[in-house]
Amino acid sequence: MNRVVVVGGGLAGVRSVEALRAHGFGGEITMVGAEPHRPYDRPPLSKAVLLGTTDSTIVDSDLDAMEVDFRPGAAATKLREGVLETTGGELPYDGLVIATGAAPIRLPGDGPQHVLRTIDDALELRARLTSGTRVAVIGAGWIGAEVATAARKAGCAVTVVEAAAHPLAVALGPVGAHTIPWYGQAGMDLRLGAAVASVDPGGLTLADGSFVEADVVVTGVGVRPSVDWLAGSGIELDNGVVTDEHLRTSMPGVVAVGDCAAWWSRRYGRRLRVEHWDTALGAPDVAVATLLGDEAVYDPVPYFWSEQFGHMVQYAGDHSGARLLMRGDPDAGARWTACWIAEGDTLAAVLSVDRPRDLLQGRRLIEGGRRIDVEKVSDPAIALRDC
Ligand code: FAD
Numbered sequence: 001m002n003r004v005v006v007v008g009g010g011l012a013g014v015r016s017v018e019a020l021r022a023h024g025f026g027g028e029i030t031m032v033g034a035e036p037h038r039p040y041d042r043p044p045l046s047k048a049v050l051l052g053t054t055d056s057t058i059v060d061s062d063l064d065a066m067e068v069d070f071r072p073g074a075a076a077t078k079l080r081e082g083v084l085e086t087t088g089g090e091l092p093y094d095g096l097v098i099a100t101g102a103a104p105i106r107l108p109g110d111g112p113q114h115v116l117r118t119i120d121d122a123l124e125l126r127a128r129l130t131s132g133t134r135v136a137v138i139g140a141g142w143i144g145a146e147v148a149t150a151a152r153k154a155g156c157a158v159t160v161v162e163a164a165a166h167p168l169a170v171a172l173g174p175v176g177a178h179t180i181p182w183y184g185q186a187g188m189d190l191r192l193g194a195a196v197a198s199v200d201p202g203g204l205t206l207a208d209g210s211f212v213e214a215d216v217v218v219t220g221v222g223v224r225p226s227v228d229w230l231a232g233s234g235i236e237l238d239n240g241v242v243t244d245e246h247l248r249t250s251m252p253g254v255v256a257v258g259d260c261a262a263w264w265s266r267r268y269g270r271r272l273r274v275e276h277w278d279t280a281l282g283a284p285d286v287a288v289a290t291l292l293g294d295e296a297v298y299d300p301v302p303y304f305w306s307e308q309f310g311h312m313v314q315y316a317g318d319h320s321g322a323r324l325l326m327r328g329d330p331d332a333g334a335r336w337t338a339c340w341i342a343e344g345d346t347l348a349a350v351l352s353v354d355r356p357r358d359l360l361q362g363r364r365l366i367e368g369g370r371r372i373d374v375e376k377v378s379d380p381a382i383a384l385r386d387c
Contacts (some may be wrong), residue, residue, distance in 0.1 A: 001052045001094040001292065002027040003323045005084050007076045008099035008226075009033020011041060012258025012280035014061050016097045019288035021066050027094075029068045030037035033085050034075040034100075036120060038063070045122040046143055047307050051127060057119065076100070079233040081251060095291045097284070098230075098241050102223035102259040102275055107138065109198030109205070114218045116143055128216045129299040131155030136204055136214035138196050140167035144220035145179070145306050148188055151218075158188040159212055161204060163195040165354075171193045173319070175338045175351060180328035182309040223275060225260040238262060241266050245297050247287040255287040268318055276304035312356065316363040317349030327358065328380040337362070337380065345371050350384075361385040 006016045009031055013210065017029055033039070041057040048054040063070045070178050071088055078085035083092050101335050104115035107375040114125045119218040125147075129135065135151045137144045140162035151158045160183060162169075167183075167190075167191050168176030183190035188235050195207040203213040225240035239255035243263045256263075258280040262273040282300055288297035305314040319340035328336030335354035342348035350362030362382040365372060 001025070004029050004095040004097065004291065005091050005093040006031040006097040006099060007084065008101055008260075009035060009037070009039050009070065009072060010099060010101045010280065011039065011059065011259065011277065012284055013097070013098035014039035014059050014063075015281060015284035016099055016288055017063070017066060017068050018061060019285045020292075020373040022285075024294055025288075025290055025292060029066070030071065030091055031063070031068055032074040032076060032084075032088070032091070034073070036073045037119060038070070040119055041277070042117070045119060046116055046146035046150065049119070050116075050126050050129065050147065051153060055123070059316075067251070067324070076229050079230055079235065079251070079254075082253075085228050085243060088384050093253070096255070097287060097291065098254065098256040098260060099258045099280075099284070100226040100229070100260045101280075103226050104219065104311070105222050105224060107196055107199050107219050107221065107314040109200050111199040111201045111203070111217060113138075113199045114216065116147060116218065116220065117223070125216075125218065126150075129154040132157065133216055134214045135159070135216045135218065136201075136212050137218045137220060138204065139222070140164075140176075140179075140183075140190065140192075141171065141220060141222065142304075142306045142308075143170070144218075147218050147220060147308060148183070149186070149233065149308050149310075151216075152186050156216075158186075159214065160188055160190045161194045161206070161212060162190065162192050165193055171315075172338075172351060173324075175324065176288055178336070178338075179309075180352075181331075182311070186309055201236050214364055215322070225262075225273065227260055238271075241332045242271070243386060245299065246295065247283060248290050251354040253291070255291050257274060257283040257287045263298055266297060267301070272302065272318075274302045274304075276302065278303045301363060303363060311353050313351070313353055314356065314359040315349065316359060317347070317353045317366045319349035322348035325374065325377055327378055327384075328355070337384075339377050339384075341372075341374055341377070347372055347377075347384075355380075358384050 074088040166177035240262035286298040322340035
């Protein structure tokens with residue numbers, strides 16, 4: 001293999017380049033990225049960047065030293081076997097890494113709406129978050145909660161509009177309801193069960209016909225994998241780029257990583273697409289090994305974190321089908337953890353609020369898969385590793 005092309009200059013892209021060199025690949029590497037920037041981290045965009053404590057989140061990676069031909073501002077437009085078409089011309093390849101991430105969903109309507117995906121989005125939004133500004137955040141998910149936190153800190157009057165009955169409904173199910181008090185305590189107006197019909201000049205129109213006035217509207221209702229450019233290529237797509245457990249796509253010599261990849265999880269026996277930093281960080285090493293002819297398997301316990309309302313919220317595992325057990329009392333306002341127990345009394349997933357040790361120990365228990373003493377789990381005084 002002489003030429004590898006990496007499509008996408010985000011975290012998964014830059015980690016792919018690093019992995020190629022770390023695995024001893026000495027051939028040509030070209031990385032094309034639609035954005036005009038060097039690869040940067042996105043988690044701080046809704047935290048430190050919005051809060052004004054940093055302006056740059058560029059990943060510490062020396063592309064020149066790795067002899068990478070990095071082409072910022074060049075988008076891939078088409079793929080056929082052995083050739084990538086880009087806005088800057090055709091690139092033949094022997095191996096290709098698809099790392100084009102995901103893009104935010106926008107809602108209908110003629111009114112201006114901010115989304116938060118890029119450093120440019122973050123800097124533009126930050127400039128609008130001034131004291132007294134009326135900000136409407138659509139969606140009380142991870143991004144919505146973090147944007148609302150930053151806007152409130154900047155002195156804005158914040159309304160959060162959520163279609164579900166409680167925050168984080170998609171990610172956490174009923175456990176998300178325990179975050180409802182955080183909104184009131186922060187002085188925000190949280191409107192639950194309120195679906196947005198359209199974003200209009202001056203605010204939002206809700207499905208019931210009422211209007212929420214706002215100077216700034218931020219839409220945080222999720223993302224879609226950025227795979228439109230692959231339409232017609234013949235590569236299998238289904239909620240992202242379909243891969244096997246080695247991160248190999250249906251097209252020879254092509255692997256996919258990060259937010260755009262829907263990989264086969266050996267651990268869970270189904271396909272997963274995880275839009276979190278840890279996946280973009282860890283998957284490239286396996287994908288590159290695959291590209292270079294090894295039989296590495298990508299089989300992590302998914303992990304992510306969020307910083308909202310002064311809380312560190314961390315999650316590991318997959319709770320679908322598992323039963324919930326609380327550890328600590330969320331209503332008492334203290335630190336708490338939710339554990340999900342699978343059949344056979346193994347730990348399926350853990351969500352910790354300001355209890356990082358629970359997360360760490362819980363993650364190990366999930367990875368190890370040993371049976372636990374469920375009685376002990378609900379007692380927060382007993383370390384999870386001793387359950
Ligand atoms: P991306 O970071 O999206 O990078 C993909 C790149 O490919 C982009 O630069 C894109 O422009 C480019 N691209 C797209 N199409 C093309 C094309 N056709 N040609 C060339 N280039 C293309 N995760 C957590 O676990 N915890 C957090 O607290 C957290 N906070 C977040 C906060 C924000 C504001 C955002 C946006 C994300 C956050 N995440 C968090 C998620 C995490 O950042 C993503 O999972 C991660 O960035 C995915 O990396 P990626 O490289 O797969 O995709």
